[in-house]
Structure formats: C-alpha cells, structure tokens
Amino acid sequence: MPGMTRRRALAASGLTAVAATVPAVPVTAGTARPPARGRIDVHHHAVPRGMREWAEQQGLIPPGGGPSWADWSLKATLDTMKANDIAAGVASAPIPAEVFQDRAVAASGVRICNASMAGLVRSRPTRFGFFANVAMLHPDLALEQIAYAFDELGADGVLLNTSADGRYLGDPMFDPLFAELDRRGAVVFTHPFAPKGIVEVPGVEEYIGDFLLDTTRTALSLIAAGTLERYRRVSVVLSHAGGFLPYIVGRAEGWGREDGGPDPARIRYALRRFYYDTALPMSPYATPSLLNAVGADRVLFGTDWPANTAPEVRVNTRDFDRDPGLGDREHRAIGRDNALRLLPGLARRIGR
Incomplete structure (x- = not known):
C-alpha cells in the first residue's frame, strides 16, 4: 500500500547498539568473503498463501499488496537468496500475541500459520526451515x-514474541512453555514489537529504536527471573543483535552490585x-561491542527479509562481507556454521 510505513501497517492491523569506537573506514571497506556453500539466514520471514489468506480474513493485512513484510512471494524470496548467497532461510512469521487473545482464533490461526510454514519447508526442504508460532496467552x-x-x-524451533x-518472557506465566522447550532441548527465536503503551516519537519509525528496547527488556526479564539458569537446554536467539543488551552490560552489572x-x-x-x-544490522558499527561481549560463536546471520527489502538486504549483506571487524573464521561461523550447529534438523536436510 503506497505510503504504508511499518508503524502505520502495525497500527492498522492491531498489531543502535553503537560501538565505543567506530572504525574510521567507509562501510564498504574491506574485501568481500562469501562463505563456502552459502549462508544460513535465521531472521527470515515468510507469509505463505495459507497464512496470507487467514491474515486477510482476520483483517490483519489488506487483500493483495500491503506492506513489504506481508507482500511475500516464493519467487522474490528465492531471487533474493540467490543474489546474496543464502543457502537456506529459517522462516518465521511474528504475529502480535494479542491477535490470538480469543482462544478459538488462537487454536485455528496458529494451526494454519504453522501448517503453511511446514508446507513451505516440504516444498523446498533444502532451502527452508521454520520456527513455529504458539498461542503465548494460552499456555496450555x-x-x-x-x-x-x-x-x-518438523519445526526447527519456536517463535516467541x-x-x-x-x-x-521471564514472567512465571511462561514457565510451563520453557519447561517443555527445555525438555526438548529446543531453540527459541524471539521477535520484538514496540513496548506496550510506549509514546511515539514523531517522524521516527518504531523498528529503529522501540523494537530494540523490547528485545532488551525481555532479555533483562529472563536474566532477572533466572529463566536461563533453570532451563539450561533451551537456546534463546535475540533478534537484532540483542537490541541494546551487549552495549549496556556494564550498567546491568551495576544494577546487580547496588540495586x-x-x-x-x-x-x-x-x-x-x-x-x-x-539483523540489527550488526556490521560494521555494532560488531566490536557484540563480539567483545559474546564472541563470534554466539552470533547468527540474519537479514529480516522481507521487512528489509531486497536492496536493503543486499546492502546489509555486503557490509557484513566487508566488515573489518570480522576475520575469516568469524565470518564463516556467523554466516553458516553456528546455525548448522544450533539447528541439527536443518543441517541434516541441507547437508553440512
């Protein structure tokens, strides 16, 4: 829809971490190093036909067209993957949990969404995996x-907003979910929206700062609640390079010492x-902070396609390939190897 920004699209449907020292080189500096045999994109959205039809029936998106994240097609996706040497994408469809407030809608809608994603994987088993939706407001x-x-x-993991x-996510309400996911040794992919009740900044889209704050808030919630210590077999992926978390660890440690x-x-x-x-995007500005805080083995390649358009995916991927803060080992680990280690089902389907 012409003029439909992310903020307007989300509202209509009801629905920077900066390094301490910025490299004194242009973003495109360095030599591109595409990883052997292709990247694995873990922040990769999709709206297959069955899901699209359900979302239109619910009034979440308009019939035909709509914002870039909803106007998805397999052809455009495969073209973008080819252009950026992406071997496989782990598809997800973040839907605000409040859409599933009604139990009947939650039961039917989640089933349709997950069946649509599974159908995509069946149609291209070496090109896609998926993170399944669940009705978070109905734990049983x-x-x-x-x-x-x-x-x-055959889901590769679960999407939790x-x-x-x-x-x-640290709220006790979600403990039964984490207990079951821990039993399965499952992967949780988290995805933000704007924090509830936040005041808009005129002229500034929510995804620029508010989404990052929401990721930071849920990470701090999990830390404060001790969720990661109780459920040690659950692997939690924070979108957008963890929001502000890697940048504010020193402040969080002060919280522990004094408050x-x-x-x-x-x-x-x-x-x-x-x-x-x-998919912050990380490169090149956030790379030093993130890698110094967590190391390259905890970072996964992600594009945010198609919320990020094909030209933007290309820019971000090029910057990742030329990031002066990444050596060859780190580049390959982030681009492919870490995801294959984390997602064994996907690794079996596509071959290591």
Missing part, C-alpha cells in the same frame, strides 16, 4: 501446539547463553 494450548509443531510438522499483553539485581556473574553468564542475529 501453547504446549499442545509445541508438541504438534515438533512431532508432526518478546512480550505478550505486556508480560515479558538488588542479579549478581554480575549471573549477568555475564546470561549474556553468553543467548544467541544473537546480525
């Missing part, structure tokens, strides 16, 4: 959906328990 139903997604549909109706927060050692432990994707 979510447990059934987790079982169906893994046992029947950073918050649901104002509750962040009753978690012990600084627990904060440092949690920092290296999370995984982070590159």
